[in-house]
Structures are given as structure tokens and as C-alpha cells.
Amino acid sequence: MIGLEKASVAFGPRTIFKDISFNVPVGRSMAILGPNGRGKTTLLRATLGFQALASGRRFAPKVTGYVPQHGASQAKLSGLDVVIMGRAVQLGLFGQPSAKDREAAQAALVQVGACALADLRYDRMSGGQRQLVLIARALATGSAALVFDEPTSALDLGNQSRTLELLDSLRLRRDFAIIFTTHDPNHALAAADDVLLMMPGDGEISGPVAEMIEPDNLSQLYGVPMRWVDVHGPTGETRRAILPAFAGIEAA
Amino acid sequence: MSVVATAAPERRFSALRLGTFGALLLALLAAMLFAISAGRFSVSIPRIVEVLMAAALDPGATPAQMDERILLLVRLPRVLLAALSGAALAVGGAALQGVFRNPLVSPQVLGISQGAAFGGALALLLGYHGVVLLGLAFFFGLAALVMVGALARINGRTEVITVILSGMVIGALFGALVSIVQFIADPNTSLPAIVYWLMGSFSTATWARLGLAIPGMAIGLAIIFLLRYRLNLLALEDSEARSLGVNPDKERWLVFIAISLMTGTSVAVAGIVGWIGLVVPHAARILVGEDHRVLIPASALLGATYLTFVDTLARTLTAAEIPLGVLTALIGAPVFGLLLRRHFKEANRA
Numbered sequence: 001m002i003g004l005e006k007a008s009v010a011f012g013p014r015t016i017f018k019d020i021s022f023n024v025p026v027g028r029s030m031a032i033l034g035p036n037g038r039g040k041t042t043l044l045r046a047t048l049g050f051q052a053l054a055s056g057r058r059f060a061p062k063v064t065g066y067v068p069q070h071g072a073s074q075a076k077l078s079g080l081d082v083v084i085m086g087r088a089v090q091l092g093l094f095g096q097p098s099a100k101d102r103e104a105a106q107a108a109l110v111q112v113g114a115c116a117l118a119d120l121r122y123d124r125m126s127g128g129q130r131q132l133v134l135i136a137r138a139l140a141t142g143s144a145a146l147v148f149d150e151p152t153s154a155l156d157l158g159n160q161s162r163t164l165e166l167l168d169s170l171r172l173r174r175d176f177a178i179i180f181t182t183h184d185p186n187h188a189l190a191a192a193d194d195v196l197l198m199m200p201g202d203g204e205i206s207g208p209v210a211e212m213i214e215p216d217n218l219s220q221l222y223g224v225p226m227r228w229v230d231v232h233g234p235t236g237e238t239r240r241a242i243l244p245a246f247a248g249i250e251a252a
Numbered sequence: 253m254s255v256v257a258t259a260a261p262e263r264r265f266s267a268l269r270l271g272t273f274g275a276l277l278l279a280l281l282a283a284m285l286f287a288i289s290a291g292r293f294s295v296s297i298p299r300i301v302e303v304l305m306a307a308a309l310d311p312g313a314t315p316a317q318m319d320e321r322i323l324l325l326v327r328l329p330r331v332l333l334a335a336l337s338g339a340a341l342a343v344g345g346a347a348l349q350g351v352f353r354n355p356l357v358s359p360q361v362l363g364i365s366q367g368a369a370f371g372g373a374l375a376l377l378l379g380y381h382g383v384v385l386l387g388l389a390f391f392f393g394l395a396a397l398v399m400v401g402a403l404a405r406i407n408g409r410t411e412v413i414t415v416i417l418s419g420m421v422i423g424a425l426f427g428a429l430v431s432i433v434q435f436i437a438d439p440n441t442s443l444p445a446i447v448y449w450l451m452g453s454f455s456t457a458t459w460a461r462l463g464l465a466i467p468g469m470a471i472g473l474a475i476i477f478l479l480r481y482r483l484n485l486l487a488l489e490d491s492e493a494r495s496l497g498v499n500p501d502k503e504r505w506l507v508f509i510a511i512s513l514m515t516g517t518s519v520a521v522a523g524i525v526g527w528i529g530l531v532v533p534h535a536a537r538i539l540v541g542e543d544h545r546v547l548i549p550a551s552a553l554l555g556a557t558y559l560t561f562v563d564t565l566a567r568t569l570t571a572a573e574i575p576l577g578v579l580t581a582l583i584g585a586p587v588f589g590l591l592l593r594r595h596f597k598e599a600n601r602a
Contacts (some may be wrong), residue, residue: 050491066495075487078541088485094478096545142494195333 001025001177002047002064002145007056009039009046016042019056020204022196024143029171029178030206031188034198040181043198044149047179051142063089065138065146069154071130079117079125079133083108086140095166107177108140109133112166135166146170146181152187163204185213185226185242197221213242262320263357264545272540276553280335283557287331287564288323295319304328330457331579333465334563337454337522340469340514342555345529346536346547347507348485349478355537356588356595358529359515361416363423363525367396367510368449368519373433376446382576386464390516396422397508452523453578461521475547483507483544496576520583525559525577527584532558534591560571 002021009016016039024030034040036210045051048064065086075082083105084097091097109115114132117125122133131151139144151167152160168191172175188195188209195212197205199221206212218226225245230238289295295303302321307313315321345358359365373394375385403418404411428452437443476483485498486507493500518525536550562583566576 045491048491048495050494063497064495066492067494068489068492071489075484081484081543085485085488087497091481093482093503096481137496221509228586 002060002179004043004047004053004058004148005056007046007058008054008055009042009051015054017143017198018202019196022206023055023059024179024194025143027174029167029176029180029191030192030194031192031209032179032181032196032198033183033185033188033221035200037161038198038200041149044147044179044181047149061143061145063141063143065141065143066132067131067146067148067151069137071134071137076121076123079087079114079120079122079129080105081135081142082122083118083136086137086142088139104142105140106134108136110245111139112136127154128156128162130165131163132157137167144175145177146179148178150181151185152182152184164190165196167217185218188213189240189242217240218242243244259522261319266363269540269546273549273553275552276539276550276557280553280557280560281446283560283564284331284335287334287560288327290564290568291322291327292568293319293322295323308440309574310404325459329459329462330454330563331458331560333462333521334454335560336462336465336469337518337525338528338555338557338559339552340473340518341525341528342532342536342551343473343476343548344511346544346551347479347483347527348511349533350487350544351507352374353487354416355534356530357416357419357562358527359530360423360524360529361398361525362419362511363396363421363426363517364393364515365524366423366426366430368393368516369524370429372449372520372523373430373437373446377433377437377442379442382464385431386468386517386520390468390513392426393516393519394509394512395483396426401508406468413442446502448575451575452580453527453573453575454522454567455567457521465517465521468513472510472514472517473552475506475513477552479503479510480544482549487544494553523577525580527580527588528555528559530591531584531587534587 001024003021005021005023006072007021020043022030030039032043045058046053048066049058049060062084073229080102084101086108087097087101087104091101106115106149107116109118112132112135114136116149120129122130125133129170133152134250135148135151144205148167151163155163164187167180171178171191171193178192180191180242192209195209197212197217199205200223204243205217215226215228222244226242227245228240228245231241232238271432274561285297285300288300289297299319300323303315303320305316307324308414314322338432341359348357348359348362349355351523368389371388371390372385374392375388380388400415400422403421404415406414434443434446437446482498482503485493485496486500486503488496488498490500532555533551536547536554539554540546540550559580562579563576566579
């Protein structure tokens, strides 16, 4: 559905990545993890077709629902107007949004649980609200492929949790091919089926969450010892989280 | 439920907008009536209506009386040309500001006007008027824009600040070329024509000149009007626009060609009338907001009203006519200064 085949990207003499292949089919969600500066954003841009490939090829639908980190930041438009922009392909060069496009946009806002944002000015929204509007816009494109650029990086913990729940609910619908980048392996645990790790130096490994998100891989990925910890939920259930060993050193 | 809840404000906004556009239309009508009636030979409004009705019923008749001749052969074409040019310059500015995501750019800041001025001056130097002057003004206006685009594109990216600086460079270059043309022009024949034309004026407006201006301006206005929703998408970051299925690189050029067509035509028929594309869209933005679907028509109406009004001032304030470009600059420069300060105050706060 969406992915790369033996793709390489180089800026001048510097190779960012070489011969990466992955394919995210409809119904699967893949998280991309890697240290700072390793090229997560470049990989995402290459997948979206914004970055020319030095070799290899990319496959993707004509339009991908893309959720940038800071989208439409200057737009002094209503939330609904920003979501309607997702209908650009259906509208064409000289088209004007009709009642049908407004309904589609409204439906997309309902799907992300943000109909209250329809009339709010986008440039006056909080980061979390903007994120919801941009996700609704990606849904309004009608594309089966959704790509998120660090969807949790600029959010507080409450908004991170809500975004992850939304990502997971979209995953569980099994009618999207989802790719997102993140810095937190726990976010992959919360909302992904598969994981691509961009290892330091070069080389990438990928596979199901259970095989990829484990202390050895992640210790190597970030150069920090990683440990499983048990987290007790409010209803008594126990879940596992993976943390760097520096967390809680003082307390222990 | 939520659909119902948001439908009501949507309707309220459009009622408000209908009122705004009604008021803008009335203002334009009032400005045009005032322009036709005012002058050394003042004509009353009922008489204007009478003469216009008679002319509309029998377009073939030759105006016989003095006031009929003044109204139909001198003032009416002039007012229509001023209104059309005002609309074209304002819409060009609004579209350019959207595409560059910056409210401070205009055909003048980007060197289009200076390029067109060189084309026109060259035509006058070679003794051409009419279509050749129009064609050369359009061609060199577009050439200036292409040069700015090429100069400002660094590592495949075009930053707004480099575009504005490149515009200054190219504008200065064409300004120097205009000086060369003036230097080698015959002081007895072509030089006065070039100098007077460059200052900007509608005083030579005739029906023939209006006919010359209509195609370029109408095509340019039509293209921008059809693209009015697309301009909202072109105002996004390039990668974001591309992800929505827009091709910003190609579509921007369609906007640029339309703007060059309008700017070139206006320079050809009236010389450089600056500042309209900078000041009017900003006022329109305060009135109706940033959505280009309403900003473009509002800029057109406001630009037509403003230029009609300023042109009337230019020919009635003093016994001798004040060059129009001088007057629009005298009003526009301080307003642009205020804009600049406000823009950077906001930018620093963000």
C-alpha cells in the first residue's frame, strides 16, 4: 500500500539511508523509531514523495493523509475550513467546496471527536486542538494511507495519551495503512503493529512490535540501557512499559 | 447534532458577508458617480443618469451637447479604466501576498512594475504605442518575475526574505534600464512622453484605450477569481500543499502569469500607479478576513473604489492635474510603513 523499495537518500556526499525497503499494507500500523538526526523525518518525506530518492522507488496512493507537526500555522481560518482543505483533490484546480465537502469535513471532525472545533479559529487553537484538526483533515482526504510526523512530540502528557488512543482506534479499524514516527518506544507499544528501527550509524531492522520493542534492541538504538517496568492501571491490570535506566535512578 | 449546531453560525457569517459586499458595491457606485459628476465642469447626478440612459438606449448617437461629450467621451472611459485598473492591481496584490504567505509583497516590491515600465518605455522610445507597448510591458513584467524567482530559489527552496531582496535587486536593475532609455530618448519627442507616462495617469483615457486594457485585465482577474479557493491551499507550506494533492510549483506560475498580465496591462495604459496592491488587500483583510474566497472579490471592489476616488482627487484637487502615481505613493508609503511595523511587532510576539 505505502512504502519504499530499496530506497536511498543522500544529501551531497552524505548518505542518510541506503536500500531501505518496507511496506505497510492497509490494516497495519507501523512506528518508526531512531535517534535524533538519524533521518526519521527524511524517511517520512521520502515516503510522502517530498524528498527525491537517489535510488530505489516509492509506492503510495496518489494522495496520502499527512499530519505534519506544524501545519497551516498561519491560517486565520476556522477549524472546519482547515479540514475542508483535505478535499483539495476532489475539488481540482478551479473548484469551490460545496455542501458535500463541508459534510465530509464535518464527518472527519466527528471521527476524531472534535466537532466542537469546527467554528473555532485555527490560529487561536492549542497545539492539541490543532493536531486533532490536522488529523481530521488527513481523514477528509479519503486516502487509505495516513502518515504522522511525530504526532506526540509537541503535546503535554494528557494530549499525548488522547492522540495515542486516537491512533490506536484508527489502527483497530483495520482500513488504514498508518505510519508514524516517535521518540518514545511506549508509543509504539500503544498504537503500532510493526516497528522500523533506524539504528545508529546505519542499518535498519523491522518487525512486529513484540520482537522489536525489547531492551536489547532499544539499548543499542539509543545507547542507553533500557528496562521493562510493570505499570499498574487504575483497575488493577498490569501493563508493561519500557524505560531508560536513568529514569527513577534517584528514587531507587 | 453537531452538523445542525454549526450550520447556524455559517449562515450568520454569510449574512454578515452579504452586508459587507453590499456596502462595498454601494461605495464603488458612489465613487463612480462622484467621479463622473466632479471636475471643472460639474454635472448634477440627475443629469448624469439622464445622459447615461439616453446613451444606453441609443449607443450609436453622437453626443451633441457639451456636457454629454464631457461625460461620455472623457469622464466615463476614464472612470471605467481607473476602476478596472484598481480592481486588477488590488487583486494582483492579494493573490501575490497569499502565494508568498506574506502581506508585505506587491507587484512593485517584486520588480514586476519596474520590468513592465522598462517594456513600456522601450516601446515609446522605438515610437510604438498601443498593442506593442502593452505586449512589451507584459513581457518584461513577467521577465522580471522570472528573474526574481530564479534568483531567490536557493537549494530548491524559496524563502520570503530572499524573494523580497531579489525583488529589490531586479527592480533596481530595471529602474536603471528605464534611466538608460530616458537618457538616449529624444528630448523633444519621446522623452516627455516617457516621463509623463511613467508618473502614472488616467488623463489620456479613451474608449480605445479602455478596449486595449480590458482583455489583459479581464483574463487576469478571471484566472485569479477562479483560483480563489486554490489560493488558500497555495498559502500553505509547500510540502503540506503537496500532500493534499496540490502542485504548488506549477500552480503558482499560473498566478504569476495572471498577475503579470494585469500589472503589465495597467502599466501600459496608465504608467506606474503604485501601492494599490499593497494597501488595498490589507484593508480588505481587515474587513472580510483571510479566506481568499471572499478576500479576492472584496479586494477587487475596494481597489476599484479606491483608485476611482484617488483619480478624481488627482484631477480635481488643484487646477493642474496631480500625477496619480504621486498621489497613491503619498498615501501608500505611510500606510506601508505602519503595516511593516505592525507586521514585525506581531512576528516578534509569536
